[in-house]
Amino acid sequence: MRLSQATDYAFRAVLFLSSLPRGQVVEAKLMAEELKIPLRFLLKILRLLTRAGITESYQGLNGGYALARAPGDISLLDVIEAVEGPVKINRCLIAPEECNRRAASYCPMHKTLFSIQQSLIEEFRKRNFADLGGGDRAKNAEGR
């Protein structure tokens, strides 16, 4: 019942990028040092974030990564799903046929876990990276 290390790293990376002036490009090597994340592993994670439209990548000299959207438009859920895939708190919610009693349709356990899962997802959706520390500077930079 725990988020992976990769997701934790992803949070940090997005939080870091959120703290920079909008559009600022940073190379992965710098982020890796700053955030104490193994470079290769961070690169892998950043590719997931890019594929999910959370970050943008720039190849070549002076390349790097930047946020693809405003911090306020990136939720914790977005990052989690980009890295881990959909949030599913139990096996039977992933694939009903894994419920070896084949009881998914009427199993009360099923219904209850689904409901809890939905409220967890909602919690993750509610929080974005402007609400978090990094967002302050970003908000200021966008001039309020």
Next chain:
Amino acid sequence: MRLSQATDYAFRAVLFLSSLPRGQVVEAKLMAEELKIPLRFLLKILRLLTRAGITESYQGLNGGYALARAPGDISLLDVIEAVEGPVKINRCLIAPEECNRRAASYCPMHKTLFSIQQSLIEEFRKRNFADLGGGDRAKNAEGR
């Protein structure tokens, strides 16, 4: 971000016991067959549940397991904690020194994840095994 197979088995076992008349003792072998759980693995899980005061065990001939409390007094959280230990959704919430930025005290990520964790825990605490399917029969058996 998923409950373990062991926890899923534990849910089933408690749900099964909840569906029986109060105090009824059932041997592990029967439960294993009924619920399609490997016997040895189930025994291990039942020991965790017993240690947590959720089930009671009886040794010797005609021994087995029964619920130690009424289904309505057993929450999903009780079972999860018995099997997996405390619910901690991120590493930095387990051991602040694992936050390799040593920023636990002021890190906004930290605060936010903690708050989400608390509401998840609350959800798990709210649901008990009388509310679930098995509880019906149990409630009836206790005569309402």
Next chain:
DNA sequence: GTATCCTATACCATTTTTGTATACTTTTAT
């Protein structure tokens, strides 16, 4: 055209989870 940066895929090591085996203790019925 080359140095610098990202991309893609495959690989490996470690840890966690799931499941099994072995030896032992408790209890009850005979």
Next chain:
DNA sequence: ATAAAAGTATACAAAAATGGTATAGGATAC
């Protein structure tokens, strides 16, 4: 008493997931 039927305890093994690395290649600015 004692044998059979249960649970207990610990250690071990297999499998899956996770974390991290390596290698080869592609894009871009200068």
